[in-house]
Amino acid sequence: MSAPHGNAASPFRQPRAVWAVAFACVISFMGIGLVDPILPALAKNLHATPSQVSLLFSSYLIVTAVAMLFVGWFSSRFGAKRTLVIGLAVIVVFAALAGTSGSINGIVGFRAGWGLGNALFIATSLAVIVASASGGFGGAIILYETALGLGIAVGPLLGGELGGISWRGPFFGVAVLMAIALVATAVFVPDLPKPKHVTSPLAPLKALRHRGLLTMGIMALLYNWGFFTMLGYAPYPMELDAHQLGLVFTGWGLLVAAFSVFFAPRLQARYGTAPVLYVNLAGLSVVMAVIAAGVATPTVVIVAVIVSGAFIGINNTLTTQAVMLVSPVERPVASSAYGFLRFIGGGLAPYAAGKLADATDLSVPFYLGAATFLLAIPVLASGHGLLREAEQHTDEGESVVPTITPVGKPASGNTPRIIVAVSAQAKAAAIVDAAARLARDTHSPLEVVHVQLTAVVEELAADTETPDQARAAVTAHLDRLAEQGVPATGQILTTVGDHSAAGRVLARHAADTGARAIAVGRSPHGPLTQFAEGSFTTALTHAATCTVVLVAPDNAPRQLTSATLPALRDGAA
Template sequence: MSTPHGKTASPFKQPRAVWAVAFACVISFMGIGLVDPILPALAESLNATPSQVSLLFSSYLIVTAVAMLIVGWISSRIGAKRTLVIGLAVIVLFAALAGATGSINGIVGFRAGWGLGNAMFIATSLAVIVASASGGFGGAIILYETALGLGIAVGPLLGGVLGGISWRGPFFGVAVLMAIALIATLAFVPATPKPARRTSAAAPLKALRHRGLLTMGIMALLYNWGFFTMLGYAPYPMELDAHRLGLVFTGWGLLVAAFSVFFAPRLQARFGTAPVLYANLLGLAIVMAVIAAGVRTPAVVIVAVIVSGAFIGINNTLTTQAVMLVSPVERPVASSAYGFLRFIGGGLAPYVAGLLADASGLSVPFYLGAATFLLAIPILASGHRLLRQAERQLGEGEAVEPALTPVGGAAPAGSPLLVVAVGAHDNAASIVDTAARYAEESGSVLDVVHVSETAVVEEQAVETETHDQARAAVTAHLDRLAARGVAATGHVLASVGDHAAAGRALARHAAETGARTVAVGRSPRGPLLQFADGSFTTALTHAATCTVILVEPDDDPRPLTAATLTELRGDRA
């Protein structure tokens, strides 16, 4: 459970390396939405049919899908920074070539090259920005989320402005902006170490033999089929120019970003991952059916597309979390396997939609998209038990033993248990020592617990620390306590999602172990970090079935009540 060091930290006080990658992330997230406002203009200017123009999405996404299978293999051999830099360079080259060509086939081909660069970038950007951040991973996640929101929202707006000048504008715009990001990355981002273990090129495909990962991947494939059908074909029945299309998709992008970052985790906490996904997929199916039925009424299509942004934002985040929860393989391998399936669905959908539109009319692809959303529901249901089981297992921690033998005798069996949450900040040792004193006075056994988080931002996931780092954090406290003759146990818990999810994981662990008390320290995390990804302490207090106390160095512990939480404004351990 990594937190900033020292005093309350601002997520925006980061090294230039973080800002360089964050800027590149903004441009990358612009990529898909940027071309939506110019689709009708492309068809008119290049004498192409909508089905031919739709291949812009198909070539880009299919190449991205295939490349996801080998990006881990590449990154594990040359390092994350080099992989990211090569990806940026490839995007610059092929975006410029797409703007310079004069045929629809040329643009389709160069978009395929763009997809290769996109795969290399998206597979490493979140890991690089977290590794380069100062003051803990929380600030880096905030910046990544900010970049995501800006890119998704501003991409269509910029595409509309540049597309109003020329259909070539968005392509050249991306090339210039990504070139700036490439130079900044080369100048400011330090070299990243190569992973200790190389990833096999076949690992992602082998991972799909696991039922849970394959089930969630197929569900994501069906979801992305419907999503990219809408993205590739909705601009045509709107009958708007590039500027107005840009505004429509900006509204859509704002809802995607807001519901992905702020609403999805809170809905998940209240109702659970699977129930929210069931309702969300049904909502998307209804929206697509409305578009299909009202395809000849531009106002209906416009409103439905904007509204779909809320459902898409929720689905992107929770589908990724579901994949990470059920996957029994390493996070990068799971991400590659999942990315392969979801991008394949997104790539095939515009092509098939084009064939259907040419043969049967524009409403048919949207009805098919609605059907794929509905079909994703029973696919998800087939893995429901695995998902629920994975969520329950998050509270089952891995035991950690001290390297030193305790000087004093072990606590008697049946003694009450006091769990202390330990984060990676400067006051951690003092908090553990104060909790140990309270445990000794109350005749309790101390359990030192560290929550190792997998952060999920929209469709990306990254481990915030290695398994060895998490174990070392607990072992250091146990060794210090053992040297003083204090009997203590230790655990490392796993958590997937925001910081509040870590609080709920600790509450489940306390319930499973029969703890009577959970102790947490005052966090140096500021209110912005708390608002963005939930409050650890608030989530813990609401979910815990035992007493939760606030432990501060050299002070007597005090119960965490509603009044105390209000005073702390949701500070997290």
């Protein structure tokens, strides 16, 4: 969000620990798409009906859902690294066992074990990457998003290629790749500090008593019902072999990744979370209805499935953001509660779809999926007010994001202040010191705003730092400024989502306090990274009603708006 003057840092210059977990993430994200191309082959070779094969999804997702209630307790009790290693080991064992099985019931059972390992892994992977990253969390998030995109896109392609050789190929492929990831994680990922307190296994269920979290969770359940109906049953009416199915779902996966990472934040910034979700859910309903109506025409199903990837990518990201915005509980607890509900929906849908298809015809499950997408809209609307308030200020005195929390003594006097915005970066102190020189030149008090961001990547969320770490960072800045004789106050800005959202919140805070100027540092990221995560400085400059100044250590400040430094001294800004 701010950085000293210098060349843009590459998000791919990371420690080996980050690369080890990122590789495991690629394989993990391959998990579901890898199996899709071999569904018809499984039914044929194992003499199973589509409804029996669909249990591969149901057992995997239902076990994942139940396990999500306990992974927070497990991780806080045994540590993030041990949780990752155990999760990867469980996946390796059960993926290999699925490949050796000779019956559909055996594979269904082993997929359940695979789901347990998956829950342990996905609940901690993003947090471990963020904690292990060097040079700030921004690059780690981009790397995680890259792993997500590769896994979603390459999974079906690899599944199609291996499935063309044998239906056992994808299972053994996952086992081998995850074994490599397991060794790399065990060797390169250091032991990370455990949380100060152990999370109760009942905490996620208790969290669902909060109306906002429960509402968004039910919406996610309905959405995932439709999503996994499509994923589990669309391969059959396409009438393609494993290789061709792999290519179709690769196209689908590319759209999921692109719209999740690049387009969802842009749409949210322009129109708001709830309006985009309304339109998106309606779009998914239309796509599912098209599949249902054209179920006898393979080309219609193929095109509709690929197009659905755009809607699914947007929905995955914004639904998670909505959950984090309205949840008044800790992020891991909110993620576990939300994961429980959404995976339950995904697990029940293929089973119900199979029973409906057996009793009626193949179009009925898709019509039901279209209906669940539509039903999710009024459920979301029932929590619209909570979501809107969370995106703006506070709700009934309870802290929700975005929030501004004072640190240290409050500001005294009416002199317009200089605000400097920094985040959890290695050289944030240099940015603050450069802003302090500007404050001295304009005879202004300085306010240090430390931005604590909750990163959201598709269906996962992680705090980039703890509240104690954010407060310690602000306190360190204030202590150093006091030694320099610079009057200063501190704030922590907590927000969810991309950097552009934080920029708009800071602009509003500056306007509310009558700030003279806002000082920011240069972004350490290149254009692609800034586009993916949102540009803090661009959003701030567009929204600010005061002067925005770009500062860098050992260099004169450069203003991004039309005001000049003399104008700042005279108070004209």
